[in-house]
Amino acid sequence: MIRVLVVDDDAYIRELLALYMRNEGYTVLEAENGEEALHILEKEKVNIAIIDIMMPKMDGYELCEDIRTYYDIPILMVTAKGETDSKVKGFQSGTDDYIVKPFEPVELVMRVKALLRRYQVHESKKLILGPVVLDSNTNEMVIHEQTTMLPLKEFELLFLLGSYKDQIMTRQSLIEGVWGMDFDGDERTLDVHIKRLRDKLKRVDSSVRIVTVRGVGYRLEVQS
Incomplete structure (x- = not known):
C-alpha cells in the first residue's frame, strides 16, 4: 500500500489532498507543520511527501532539505506561490516537482504517480471496466476470460484512461502521465498507442x- 504524507497548516487543504490520494487507494498521513512531519517520518514508512511552503515552525523549504538529507522519497511541493524565484528555491531545496494552487485534481494525481514511477515505488491494483479487468501486477488485460498481455506503455495508457472513465483527458495530460514531463517526442506517439489499444x-x-474528443484529447467509455 502506498503511504502519502500530506503536510500543510491549512486543515481544508490537507483534507482535500487526502481525499484525492485516498481515491487512488493510498494511505494518507497528515501533518500541520514541518516539525510534525519529521516526527511522523521517524516512526512511519512513507513513500512520498506532498508539502506546502508557507507553514509555521518549519517552512516547506527547510522541511524539504531535511527530508532530502535523511530520506530517499519523492517530494511534491504544493503552494500558492507561483513566482519563478519560489520554484527555483523549491528545486534547490530538493523538491522533485512543484504544483501551484489552485490545481486540477487529475494533474496532482498524475504528478504523484509520475514521481512514484521515477522512484520505482510500485502499487498493486486491479481496475474493472465492464467486462475488462486490468491487472497492474502483470500488465494483463482480461476480457471474458481471455488474457492479453499489453506492452508497458499501452497498459499504462489504458489504465490511466480507465482510472478517469467518462472524463476527458487532454493529450498533454496523457503524455505527461505515461511518458513523463520530460518526454521529448511528439503527439504522434500517443496517437499510435491509442490506435493499437482500440x-x-x-x-x-x-x-x-476510446473516444476522440476533437481538439482536446480522449475519453474512455464503457457501454452497458
Whole structure:
C-alpha cells in the first residue's frame, strides 16, 4: 500500500489532498507543520511527501532539505506561490516537482504517480471496466476470460484512461502521465498507442472504447 504524507497548516487543504490520494487507494498521513512531519517520518514508512511552503515552525523549504538529507522519497511541493524565484528555491531545496494552487485534481494525481514511477515505488491494483479487468501486477488485460498481455506503455495508457472513465483527458495530460514531463517526442506517439489499444479492444469486446474528443484529447467509455 502506498503511504502519502500530506503536510500543510491549512486543515481544508490537507483534507482535500487526502481525499484525492485516498481515491487512488493510498494511505494518507497528515501533518500541520514541518516539525510534525519529521516526527511522523521517524516512526512511519512513507513513500512520498506532498508539502506546502508557507507553514509555521518549519517552512516547506527547510522541511524539504531535511527530508532530502535523511530520506530517499519523492517530494511534491504544493503552494500558492507561483513566482519563478519560489520554484527555483523549491528545486534547490530538493523538491522533485512543484504544483501551484489552485490545481486540477487529475494533474496532482498524475504528478504523484509520475514521481512514484521515477522512484520505482510500485502499487498493486486491479481496475474493472465492464467486462475488462486490468491487472497492474502483470500488465494483463482480461476480457471474458481471455488474457492479453499489453506492452508497458499501452497498459499504462489504458489504465490511466480507465482510472478517469467518462472524463476527458487532454493529450498533454496523457503524455505527461505515461511518458513523463520530460518526454521529448511528439503527439504522434500517443496517437499510435491509442490506435493499437482500440484495435485490441475491438477484437475482444466492443463495449469498451476510446473516444476522440476533437481538439482536446480522449475519453474512455464503457457501454452497458
